[in-house]
Amino acid sequence: MHARSIDSLALDSYQRAARVMLANHLVTRTYPDRIALPLIRRWATELREDLAELFGYRLEVTETTARLFPVLDRLDAGRPARTTGERLFDRRRYAYLALSLAALGRAGDQITLSELANQVAAYTERVDGLELAPDRAADRDAFVDAVGWLAARGAVTLADGDAGGWATDPEAGEALYDIDRAVVFALFRPPRALQHLQSVTGLLGEEAGGSEMRSATAASAARKVRRALVEQPVVYADELDLTERALLGQEKLVTEVEQVTGLRAERRAEGVALIDSSGRLSDVRFPGTGTLAQVALLLAGEIADLVLDLDNPVERRLRPERPFTDLAEQLDSAIPTTTVFAPLADAVDIFGFDEESNEPEEPEIPDYPFVESSWIRDTVQMLSARYGNTFAAQWQADVPGLMAEVVSLLERLRLVELVDGGLLILPVLARYRGAIVTIRTRAETELFISATQVGEQESAASSTEKGSGNR
Template sequence: MRARTIAPLDLDSYQRAARLILTHHLVTSTFPDRTALPLLRRWATELRDDLLDTLGYRLEVTETTARLFTVLDRLDPGAGTATHTDRPFDRRRYAYLALAVAALGRAGGQISLSELAGHVAADASRIDGVDLATDRATDRDAFVDAVAWLAARGAISLADGDAGGWASDPDSGEALYDIDRSVVAALFRPPLALQHLNSVRGLLANPADGAHVSDGRRSAEATRRVRRALIQRPVVYAEGLDDAEAVQLALPRTTADLEVLTGLVAERRAEGVALVDTSGRLSDVRFPGTGTVAQVALLLAGEICDRVLDPDLPAPLRLPLPADEHDALVAAVDAAIPRSGVFTALAVTGPPDRADGDDLSGERVRPEHPMVDDAWLASTIRGLVDTYGRTFAAQWQADPAGLTDAAVALLAKLDLVARVPGGVLALPASARFRGATVSVRKRDPQIDLFPDETSETESHE
């Protein structure tokens, strides 16, 4: 591993570059900032070798872009992009984004916003279920969100005008953009032509087939799958892995290379492993974090731990994790593939099945986890609102039910709980946040030039 030969004084710089490209798979001269690309260019050779050997990722670095081509072993229902206001893209915005990239690839050096909208509208009209009507404000807003996403990454840059003016009134507003063709070309580089896919499984990694490769190759592939999971997920539980992957997760060498590559620290427990990001530069969701939802989620995690461990209350019901929904997610995506556009002569369905010796974890005894029901969750959130509500955002003070859903969704995204019918299962990693302490600062509208000696904060545990 090249990282092990880097001088200790330079290792921090190298690890910052690794975290940067693992967080932003496309880096340009302006995205995410102007210092990012020079940093990656400095360590391009070392990163190219280490990312390929450790994770199976391919890195391409040019004068104007750095592009990381990752490998997916499974579909992630929580993955995706968002607007500049952190609103997740919906299907319409994704469609406009894809069509805009295609239109920019055919354009010259500049393009106006109305011209780009015309190209996207023309292409959308040939696709069932997709259309762009510039006389509809909702369509214009969605299209401008897609354009803003491209502009933020440097694919286009505003030369004149204002996209907001066009979104408000396309008859009087206009914007002109310069096109960076190198960034446009780097944006969309699938491993296979989408017209050659019968199933989204064709975009997933090919597991090693024991009938055709050596045991060493199969072991190396299992190690890379586990490392990719550690990078992509908040925590990796052994119960969710097959036998070969569970063995690799238990080996210290599996995480040792990731620690050197990223600077993160592996936290190992009997149930699984998590890479702890003390820098806050690799995680897309910081937890604990700021904001009402994050703070309530932290409090709720502590309350769940207290409920599970409370000896004075009846022991909670214990259940195994719900069945894996990956196949259902694949089927849902496959159902949206426009079959008329598939070139059947070259169509690929997906990776080969796992070898017979690579049994899934379903063959092992499935551990059970304590459950807390929806009524307890709702009651607990109401209690938190009563105690700390004056510090919450106004919208959540008036909507405890919505706050409950948002807090539970955040905990589920972090693999601290798992949703089941009627409640949630408390997963092992949630124990990290047992006994959370909250300090609430008193706010006095009157300025007291001679405060008394009473404390300015109230502490609650």
């Protein structure tokens, strides 16, 4: 592993390059920033070999792009695409994004927004239930969001005009884009031809899923554990099989990931989490600023106090088994079978069960504290009454929406798990107990505040917690 032999003065640069590549998977001349690609190119050889050895990932670096091809071990619904305004993509935006990539792959060096929209609209006619009507404002907004996602990554660059003007009035507004074909081709590189798949599980890596993992070597099992460390906010030991659990407990394996990423591992009996104080590997920084992050931290502290109250023990429940096949079945049900090329279609064993398996029986999953939805609702209402004047305006009048978003954030960070009737509290939430709250107030003589202070007041009460935020 090259990370061991790199000079200590240069190691930080190498680790920054590794974090950028692992966090983004695609790096261009402008995405995620203009210094990222030169940094990746400097360490291309070392990164290529280390990422392949430790994680089984493939790295391709050119003059204009760097593309990481990860190995997916499971389906994950927790990393949705987002618009430039941080709104989540819906199914229509995903469809427009895919069709826009197809159109750009056949285009020349430039294209107008209306021309691209017309091509995508023609493609939608071949898909049942999908339409792009330029005279419908909702369709235009969704299409512009998809193009904005491509523009943020450098696939297209605005040369003239304004996409917002076209979205408002396509008859009066227009936008001209330069097309970077290298980025377009780097963006869409599935491991297999989509028309040859009968199940979405065919997009998982060669080492993932089914009987292949049951016969995996120790080296591939170690790579799977390392992948979990860099891809998940926390790796719980009870989610791994016996072999992987033993590997997670090895200091050597965790240290290797620390050396490559520059992150610090926090080990507990329940599992391991990488702590990213740099903010360059985490897609969600926590604790963080903003109403949602601050209320989530406050709620985590309230939950921890409730669970740790020995005088009033909470109910405990077993964690339900939720194999990735549930999500696979939902996605597979949406595959338009008319587009599958049956003669070459890969038959994939979604469930991967082996009735004759001789694997040792897994130990029983420990029980977890359970908190009812009514308690969560009442607590968020209490926090809103106490600190509501520091919340962003949209959440001051929408406490139910605030609760839903906060719970979603905690679930994404793997601090809780949503179940029928409430939440299961996962062990890592305990690290956020005892949050200290400080409320910023404006002096009576202060008539005006700066834009920076406005942003601070729109975030929730400033809450601090010992230690760095976990991934």
